[in-house]
Amino acid sequence: MDALTLIRDFVCSHSEIDREAVVPDAVLAEVGIDSLMLLEVMFEYEEKTGVKLPDDLPTPVTVQDLIDQLDRLAPGSAS
Amino acid sequence: MSGESARRVAITGLGVVSPWGSDVEEFFDRLLAGESAIRHHRTDDGHLSISMPAVHCPHFDATQEVGRASAAMDRSAQMSFAASNQAWQQAGLPIPEQPDRGAAVYWGTALAGTLTYEQGYREMLQKGRERVPPLSLILGMNNAAASHLAIHFRLGGPCLTYTIACASAAAAIGEAWQAIRDGRCRVALTGGADSPMSLAVVRAWEALRVLAPIGNRGAEAACRPFSKDRAGLVLAEGAAALVLEEWEHARGRGARILAELAGYGSTCDASHLVKPSADGQYDAMHQALTTAALGPGDIDYLNAHGTATREGDPIEIEAIRRLYGEHAPGLAVSATKSMHGHLMGATGATEALVCVQALRRNATPPTAHLAELEPACAGVAHVREAGVERPLRACMSNSFAFGGSNSVMVLRQAEGT
Numbered sequence: 041m042d043a044l045t046l047i048r049d050f051v052c053s054h055s056e057i058d059r060e061a062v063v064p065d066a067v068l069a070e071v072g073i074d075s076l077m078l079l080e081v082m083f084e085y086e087e088k089t090g091v092k093l094p095d096d097l098p099t100p101v102t103v104q105d106l107i108d109q110l111d112r113l114a115p116g117s118a119s
Numbered sequence: 120m121s122g123e124s125a126r127r128v129a130i131t132g133l134g135v136v137s138p139w140g141s142d143v144e145e146f147f148d149r150l151l152a153g154e155s156a157i158r159h160h161r162t163d164d165g166h167l168s169i170s171m172p173a174v175h176c177p178h179f180d181a182t183q184e185v186g187r188a189s190a191a192m193d194r195s196a197q198m199s200f201a202a203s204n205q206a207w208q209q210a211g212l213p214i215p216e217q218p219d220r221g222a223a224v225y226w227g228t229a230l231a232g233t234l235t236y237e238q239g240y241r242e243m244l245q246k247g248r249e250r251v252p253p254l255s256l257i258l259g260m261n262n263a264a265a266s267h268l269a270i271h272f273r274l275g276g277p278c279l280t281y282t283i284a285c286a287s288a289a290a291a292i293g294e295a296w297q298a299i300r301d302g303r304c305r306v307a308l309t310g311g312a313d314s315p316m317s318l319a320v321v322r323a324w325e326a327l328r329v330l331a332p333i334g335n336r337g338a339e340a341a342c343r344p345f346s347k348d349r350a351g352l353v354l355a356e357g358a359a360a361l362v363l364e365e366w367e368h369a370r371g372r373g374a375r376i377l378a379e380l381a382g383y384g385s386t387c388d389a390s391h392l393v394k395p396s397a398d399g400q401y402d403a404m405h406q407a408l409t410t411a412a413l414g415p416g417d418i419d420y421l422n423a424h425g426t427a428t429r430e431g432d433p434i435e436i437e438a439i440r441r442l443y444g445e446h447a448p449g450l451a452v453s454a455t456k457s458m459h460g461h462l463m464g465a466t467g468a469t470e471a472l473v474c475v476q477a478l479r480r481n482a483t484p485p486t487a488h489l490a491e492l493e494p495a496c497a498g499v500a501h502v503r504e505a506g507v508e509r510p511l512r513a514c515m516s517n518s519f520a521f522g523g524s525n526s527v528m529v530l531r532q533a534e535g536t
Binding site for chain 1: 186187188190191252253254257
C-alpha cells in the first residue's frame with residue numbers, strides 16, 4: 041500500500057472528510073490529521089509495514105510532507 | 120447546600136442508550152410493562168470465558184449514532200455521546216461557534232475506559248505485542264466522555280467527571296444542579312455511561328460474590344430486588360443524559376420543561392467500604408427533601424437503589440421507612456434494576472430519567488419478579504404490577520455506592536411552565 045492510500049483510508053475511517061479532499065497539497069490539520077491523529081497514522085504505518093519510525097521525525101505540515109517521510113523510510117527505500 | 124437559592128433547575132432534554140435502543144419513550148414503555156432486558160451473556164474464551172446474566176445494548180451502532188468520530192472513543196464515551204446528542208436535540212439548544220462559558224458538563228462514570236485498557240493488556244499479554252495504539256490513553260482516561268461532549272457542544276464552563284462507583288452519575292447530576300443554583304452555569308449537560316463487561320471487571324465482581332446467578336427462573340428473572348429469594352445484582356451497560364437549565368433561562372427561550380430537579384442530597388457513610396449504613400442513606404434522602412423544600416408526604420414515587428443484594432435492600436428500606444414515617448406505607452417504591460440491570464456509574468442517570476418519565480406519564484414502573492416480599496423489606500407500597508398509572512407530584516431517586524457515598528435526587532412536576 042502506498043502512503044497516500046494509507047493516509048486516505050485513515051482519514052475516511054476517522055472523520056467525515058471526503059477521500060478526494062486528501063490531496064498531496066492539503067494541510068494535514070485541515071483533513072483531520074492533528075498531532076494526535078498523526079500518532080495514529082504513524083502507528084498504523086508501522087503495523088502494516090513493520091518499519092519502526094524514529095521518534096525525532098520533524099512534524100509534517102502537508103499530506104505530501106508525510107508521504108515523503110514515510111516513503112523515505114519504506115522497506116526498499118534508497119535512503 | 121443552598122436551600123434558600125431562588126434559582127430553580129429545569130430538565131429540558133433526555134437521552135438514553137438502552138438495551139431496547141436509543142429511544143427514551145420506548146425505554147420507559149418497556150419498563151412500565153415490566154419487561155426485563157436481562158439475558159444470558161456468554162463469551163467463548165476458554166478458561167477466561169464469561170457466563171452470567173447481563174444487560175447489553177445490542178442495537179447500539181456507534182457509526183450510526185456517533186459517526187466516524189467514534190473511532191477515537193471508548194464504547195462508554197460513544198454511548199455518552201449518543202445519549203447526550205438526543206438530550207441536546209430535545210432541549211433545542213444551539214451549538215455555538217465559540218465555547219459558552221455558561222454551559223458545563225457534569226458527567227458520571229465508574230469504569231470509563233476499562234474496555235480500552237483491557238484490550239491493551241490482551242494485545243500485550245495474549246498476543247505478545249509490545250505496545251498499544253497511541254490513542255489508548257486518550258480513549259481510556261476517566262474524563263474522555265466529558266471532554267468529547269464539551270468539544271462537540273462547545274461547553275466552555277466546568278467540565279467535570281465524577282467517579283464514585285454506583286453513585287457517579289447521580290452525584291454528577293446533583294453537583295450540576297448545585298452549580299446552576301449557585302449561578303456558576305446556566306446550562307449543564309449531565310448524566311453518565313458505563314460499559315462494564317470487561318473480563319477483569321466481571322471477574323472482580325464475581326470474586327465479591329454479589330452477582331446474581333442465572334438460577335432456575337432464567338436469566339430474565341435473575342435480578343429480584345426486595346424479593347425473599349433475591350440473589351444479587353446484574354451488570355449492565357448503557358448511558359443516560361439530561362440537559363439541566365436555570366429555570367428562567369429555559370422559560371426565556373421558550374423551552375419545554377420536562378420536570379424540575381428540585382433537590383439533592385450527598386453524604387458518605389464514612390463507616391465501611393461495602394456495608395451500607397441506613398444512617399448515611401437517611402441523611403442523604405433528608406437533605407434531598409429539605410433542599411427541595413418538600414416533606415415526606417409530598418413524594419409519590421421512589422425509584423430505589425435496590426440492587427437485589429442480600430444486605431443492601433433491607434437497609435435501604437429501613438432508611439426509607441425511617442424518613443417517610445407514617446407516609447411510608449403509602450409510598451410507591453420500585454427498583455427498575457430488576458429490568459435494566461445495574462449500569463454502574465450510569466445507573467443514577469438512568470433512574471433519574473425513569474423518574475422524569477414517570478412524572479411526565481404519571482405512571483410507575485414495577486419491580487419485576489417480586490413474587491414473595493422479603494419481610495425485612497416490608498413497610499412501603501412496593502410496585503409489583505406493570506402499567507400502573509397514578510398521579511405523581513414528586514419522585515425521589517436513590518443511588519448508593521461502594522465506598523459509602525450516597526446521592527439522592529428529588530424531581531417534581533414542571534409546574535409554572
